[in-house]
Amino acid sequence: MPKFKPVPLGSTVNAARSDPRHWGPKTAGAIAKLPKGVQKFWGIPFEFVTPGSGNDLLVLADDSSVEIAVGAAGSHLVFAHFCDEKASTTVAGQSADYLNPVITAPGEHLADYVVVFEDGSEHRQRIRRRFEINQVQTRMQSGFTSRQHQDLSTVPFRGPYPDNAWGRWQTGVMVGDPPVSGRTAARDDRHGRANPAGSWTIYALELPDSSKKVTNVRIEATGAAAIAIGAITLFSGQNNPLRHLPLESIELEGAGTSADEIEVDVDLGVIARKRNIQHFDGTNWLNSPVKGWGEAPDDPEHIGSIDLAASADATLTVNGSEIEVGPLLESGEAVSNDG
Structure with missing residues (x-):
């Protein structure tokens, strides 16, 4: 059995990255810069629909649902997806109210991903903001049960180090590109703090029985915020592919x-x-x-x-x-x- 199997979105794609109508201003701007085509994130291959040929995203902006055919067995369905910055259940305003794109509604229930097996049984997984899914732009608020698509970069823990960065270098690795300096003042980095690099959220949904064939996965949105799926890959293994053992x-x-x-x-x-x-x-x-x-x-x-x-x-x-x-x-x- 192959370790990875891309799951085509096929005719379920219904929106283009260039269409801003479902998104807040910062989200719309960041979507256009997300990686596209054939990619590999955290070692997992993804096949995104190539922009320019019409629709390239599956978007659910209200309490609608859609089914995506899978037709194979595996241990995890790995999603590359994201949600809008606008929240419905926030008690701290909206992300757009802050210079940094702050997540103001962590845990907001945005969808259920329902895995339907060949024998008719189902497995339901709640999809929550900053847990299984996240906003395209965040300021040091990565997901609790998911990852940003940016891979780990190796850094020499014996140096040389950027100023004020010795501690971060001791892990030997860092998510994304290492900073040039650890002392950049907020007043000198207003644009960078307001517009961090956009990210796909990579989430591995564990399947309860890897021997059972998955017929499809049904996406049931709550309508609390728009969500988008760019690619899905079926993984076959014994462990969460995003969880690394100690060095x-x-x-x-x-x-x-x-x-x-x-x-x-x-x-x-x-x-x-x-x-x-x-x-x-x-x-x-x-x-x-x-x-x-x-x-x-x-x-x-x-x-x-x-x-x-x-x-x-x-x-x-x-x-x-x-x-x-x-x-x-x-x-x-x-x-x-x-x-």
Whole structure:
């Protein structure tokens, strides 16, 4: 079974990105800059309808519903979607009332996504603002159960650092592009704070039974705010594809003598660092007749390594050979299928 299967929106698309009538002013402006065509976000491929050929979004601006055919089994339906900035249940005004695009109605119920299985059973998931779906523009208010489409960028935790950014660099990764400076005053960045980069919201809806064929997914909007879907991908795995395990350092034995010689990639994750480290043989160290602190070797052996944060369903590719990340992290070692 393939890991990913794009779900065509087909004839359900009913609006164009260039049509601003469903959206607040900032949302309408940001939609036009969202990625389009064939994309890969957080390692998951998406196939967006190409703008310019008519409608390219599925938009529900009232309490209507629509069904999208799926016709396959999987563990998660992964949506690239977003909602409008205007809210119906806010107690703090509207996003447009603030310089920064503040989310004023977190948790607002905007839709139900109802998964219909071949046996007639259904699975219903509430879609809430800043949880499963989010506004196109936010100011440091990312979703609680979803992600922005911008992938992780690697940053050198040993520096050099932009001013006032040492702490953020210690994670080794960052969502989106790293800032040039950590000291830019608000008065000097009025335009940037008012117009942050727009984002698709990427949400993985977990299916209760991955063995059951999904006939369709029914989108039932509440009408509280307009929502749009740009693409859907069916994922088959054991874990949420957007959830990464903690950062781990992994030795790459047999891949080459230097990290620079190793070609390495991961689909559902990020390689935070690639470097040479001193090879350590724990068994020989324990059996050594020299006890205590030990002795520094005269000619230490080095080996290529990576620092990896990835989903348990990720596949690590080393010099063209594939290694499943889940078994590797669970047992502490793994060998590619081709040896």
